[in-house]
Amino acid sequence: MIQKILIANRGEIALRIVRACRELGIKTLAVYSEADVQSLHVQLADEAICIGGPKSADSYLRADRIISAAEIADVDAIHPGYGFLSENAKFAEQCESCNIKFIGPKYKSIKMMGDKAVAKDTVKKAGVPIVPGSDGPVENETEAVKVARKIGYPVIIKAVAGGGGRGMRIAHNDISFAKEYHVARNEAEKAFGNGAVYIERYIEKPRHIEFQILADSHGKVLHLGERDCSVQRRHQKLIEESPSPFLTSDLRKKMGKAAIRAAEAAAYENAGTIEFLVDAKGNFYFIEMNTRIQVEHPVTEECTGIDLIKQQILVANGEKLSFDQGDIKFEKHAIECRINAEDPARNFAPSPGTIGLYYAPGGHGVRVDSHAYSGYVIPSHYDSMIGKLICFGTTRKVALERTYRALSEYIIRGIKTTIPLHKAIMSDPVFIEGKATTAYMEDFMSRTPPDLFS
Numbered sequence: 073m074i075q076k077i078l079i080a081n082r083g084e085i086a087l088r089i090v091r092a093c094r095e096l097g098i099k100t101l102a103v104y105s106e107a108d109v110q111s112l113h114v115q116l117a118d119e120a121i122c123i124g125g126p127k128s129a130d131s132y133l134r135a136d137r138i139i140s141a142a143e144i145a146d147v148d149a150i151h152p153g154y155g156f157l158s159e160n161a162k163f164a165e166q167c168e169s170c171n172i173k174f175i176g177p178k179y180k181s182i183k184m185m186g187d188k189a190v191a192k193d194t195v196k197k198a199g200v201p202i203v204p205g206s207d208g209p210v211e212n213e214t215e216a217v218k219v220a221r222k223i224g225y226p227v228i229i230k231a232v233a234g235g236g237g238r239g240m241r242i243a244h245n246d247i248s249f250a251k252e253y254h255v256a257r258n259e260a261e262k263a264f265g266n267g268a269v270y271i272e273r274y275i276e277k278p279r280h281i282e283f284q285i286l287a288d289s290h291g292k293v294l295h296l297g298e299r300d301c302s303v304q305r306r307h308q309k310l311i312e313e314s315p316s317p318f319l320t321s322d323l324r325k326k327m328g329k330a331a332i333r334a335a336e337a338a339a340y341e342n343a344g345t346i347e348f349l350v351d352a353k354g355n356f357y358f359i360e361m362n363t364r365i366q367v368e369h370p371v372t373e374e375c376t377g378i379d380l381i382k383q384q385i386l387v388a389n390g391e392k393l394s395f396d397q398g399d400i401k402f403e404k405h406a407i408e409c410r411i412n413a414e415d416p417a418r419n420f421a422p423s424p425g426t427i428g429l430y431y432a433p434g435g436h437g438v439r440v441d442s443h444a445y446s447g448y449v450i451p452s453h454y455d456s457m458i459g460k461l462i463c464f465g466t467t468r469k470v471a472l473e474r475t476y477r478a479l480s481e482y483i484i485r486g487i488k489t490t491i492p493l494h495k496a497i498m499s500d501p502v503f504i505e506g507k508a509t510t511a512y513m514e515d516f517m518s519r520t521p522p523d524l525f526s
């Protein structure tokens with residue numbers, strides 16, 4: 073059995089992993105940067121090793137230092153959390169070759185799903201619907217324009233090595249296409265060192281709905297339902313909920329089966345997510361797979377009662393999943409609000425600094441995953457998320473009312489946060505009626521006076 077785990081991450085997810093390990097009786101090693109000495113995950117882990125300077129590139133992205141720390145402390149496994157090295161196939165492979173378990177999928181699955189064109193082709197062959205588009209990457213402008221015309225405008229140009237919305241361009245005609253094609257190629261080359269791009273029909277105002285997958289190393293692949301992540305701004309999610317207010321039980325069944333087929337096609341093990349776009353008519357299309365635990369995993373945990381971090385560890389240890397698809401009960405509605413140190417009234421400018429008073433909400437159906445506390449200094453080197461509020465109940469109405477109540481209790485002094493924005497969204501008829509698509513946030517911000525969310 074795994075006896076000690078290195079947590080190759082920081083912030084709330086590092087703390088979340090420490091907590092799961094404690095309950096499993098597994099020792100933890102925190103690694104941290106010079107900017108995170110005061111971080112809760114460092115204080116709550118059994119051991120801690122400083123791995124470098126404040127910049128991610130000097131610490132949390134240094135595979136060599138993380139593996140050295142793992143060897144010094146003699147850990148059996150590394151949990152990568154999300155971001156940083158979590159979807160780095162090379163790092164997963166290095167762990168394997170050093171005889172350290174990587175708590176995630178096999179590096180071949182990470183690699184396959186990391187190439188978004190290969191991922192599409194793989195799931196398509198398994199009978200999963202994909203957005204109509206080019207067959208793999210397009211080689212040159214002449215071929216690209218031909219494909220774009222055949223698909224029909226508007227089209228979207230995506231980087232093969234992209235994902236999560238980075239390096240995407242939309243074109244409405246031949247002229248804008250020629251320009252956007254070159255911009256996309258150059259951006260992809262700069263950002264990923266790989267200029268390859270592919271083309272898809274542009275789906276207008278889709279919903280973003282993803283299915284949680286859990287798979288063991290004995291061939292069992294299960295889905296734990298969906299999360300509706302349509303409320304986002306510039307590809308940063310703000311609110312996630314489950315079940316999606318848009319899906320019918322018929323559509324949910326079809327998408328769940330498709331998600332399992334997609335994961336099976338990637339020979340997937342551990343926790344992962346299948347992302348779909350869903351149009352207004354209920355057509356759904358696979359767009360990509362996330363081969364990591366995600367920020368919003370607590371939504372699924374509260375709906376199903378299954379601890380995903382513990383399951384990740386058990387599966388990495390070679391154990392069989394102890395339940396089947398039919399055993400999973402979807403009994404709750406859950407909503408997560410991301411609490412960011414940002415000023416919604418000033419274009420979401422980062423608001424790092426010292427938290428004066430910190431008081432988190434509690435009570436029936438309320439969960440707060442956060443590494444923040446009174447006196448905590450938020451470093452400016454990392455993303456601005458300082459916590460997640462997850463509220464759940466038997467119906468969507470209860471979850472909504474509970475979220476508003478909990479947000480009203482939350483006190484974070486000294487910095488600007490997204491709490492007032494979330495309160496405004498929880499009071500907004502469009503959101504309350506379950507009508508939010510990926511176009512929601514832009515519309516909300518344009519029709520809402522800033523004093524209602526700051």
Ligand code: MV4
Pocket residue numbers: 203228235236237238272273274275276278279280301302304307347349359360510
């Ligand atoms: C799209 C799309 C419309 N049509 N693909 C953005 C994140 C990345 N995972 C894929 N994304 C999109 N791909 C086609 N063919 C619209 C988006 C998109 C989006 C997707 C999910 C969540 C929010 C989004 C916001 C804007 C655009």
